[in-house]
Amino acid sequence: MTTALKPNLVQIGDASKPPVVFGHGWGRTYRDFIPVAEALAPVASSYLIDFPGFGDTPRPDENWGTQDYAEHILGFVRAELGLSSFTWVGHSFGGRVGMRIAAQHHDAIDHLVLVASAGVPRTRTSWQKLKGRRRGMAFKFRKAMAKSDEALQVLEREYGSADYVHSREIGMRDIFVKTVNEDQTDTLPQIQCPTTIIYGGQDFETPVEIGEKLAAGIAQSTLVVCPHYDHISILDRGRHQIALAIKEQLRGK
Numbered sequence: 001m002t003t004a005l006k007p008n009l010v011q012i013g014d015a016s017k018p019p020v021v022f023g024h025g026w027g028r029t030y031r032d033f034i035p036v037a038e039a040l041a042p043v044a045s046s047y048l049i050d051f052p053g054f055g056d057t058p059r060p061d062e063n064w065g066t067q068d069y070a071e072h073i074l075g076f077v078r079a080e081l082g083l084s085s086f087t088w089v090g091h092s093f094g095g096r097v098g099m100r101i102a103a104q105h106h107d108a109i110d111h112l113v114l115v116a117s118a119g120v121p122r123t124r125t126s127w128q129k130l131k132g133r134r135r136g137m138a139f140k141f142r143k144a145m146a147k148s149d150e151a152l153q154v155l156e157r158e159y160g161s162a163d164y165v166h167s168r169e170i171g172m173r174d175i176f177v178k179t180v181n182e183d184q185t186d187t188l189p190q191i192q193c194p195t196t197i198i199y200g201g202q203d204f205e206t207p208v209e210i211g212e213k214l215a216a217g218i219a220q221s222t223l224v225v226c227p228h229y230d231h232i233s234i235l236d237r238g239r240h241q242i243a244l245a246i247k248e249q250l251r252g253k
Contacts, residue, residue, distance in 0.1 A: 012045075013037065016045070021046075023091070026163050029054055031055075035236050036235070047086075063175055085107060088101065100187075119184040195220060
């Protein structure tokens with residue numbers, strides 16, 4: 001682990017209780033998981049981390065993928081926190097990182113909780129694929145014609161997702177492009193730990209369809225759908241559902 005990239009960390013709960021490590025979503029910080037950690041305080045020791053490049057943790061010098069994030073965070077958790085195994089709770093991008101750890105280090109994660117996780121592609125019709133290609137071609141053409149950086153940013157806001165636009169603002173465009181295009185479908189069968197998959201029915205960024213694909217690929221998995229939550233509200237309004245999934249697994253130990 002690179003000392004300069006030692007992640008910013010907040011601990012909540014009884015330090016003598018079983019450890020739970022939280023990984024936030026793209027463009028977010030450890031603060032997203034404070035409501036869940038507080039709900040778990042009597043029964044768990046929660047460690048809330050800012051991934052490199054987010055919150056108060058500096059970005060990597062290199063163009064990292066999720067595998068780099070996984071190895072770095074696991075090294076930190078083992079070397080600095082002294083944890084040999086733990087529960088991992090990952091939202092969106094944090095789910096991508098958690099799946100990498102679980103797939104390659106079977107002794108590290110006791111229970112994997114994926115909240116609105118990314119990591120596998122949506123199913124797209126032929127028409128949607130064609131429309132996407134046309135849109136991409138139009139963006140590339142207009143991008144080549146842009147006369148200034150300001151004009152380019154206008155185009156990015158017109159054609160790109162909110163995360164794509166924000167990635168430029170925080171100096172993480174290269175890492176965003178690399179990680180968002182990763183497909184972890186083939187590694188799902190390598191995840192051996194019990195896995196709880198929680199999705200919001202109103203989530204249009206990582207829809208329930210993705211959760212269904214994860215559940216189909218991970219052997220010991222349970223899919224929970226919260227019909228009224230979206231990609232972000234599931235962290236706050238859905239905190240009791242997330243906390244319950246963790247508590248139930250801890251009771252089973």
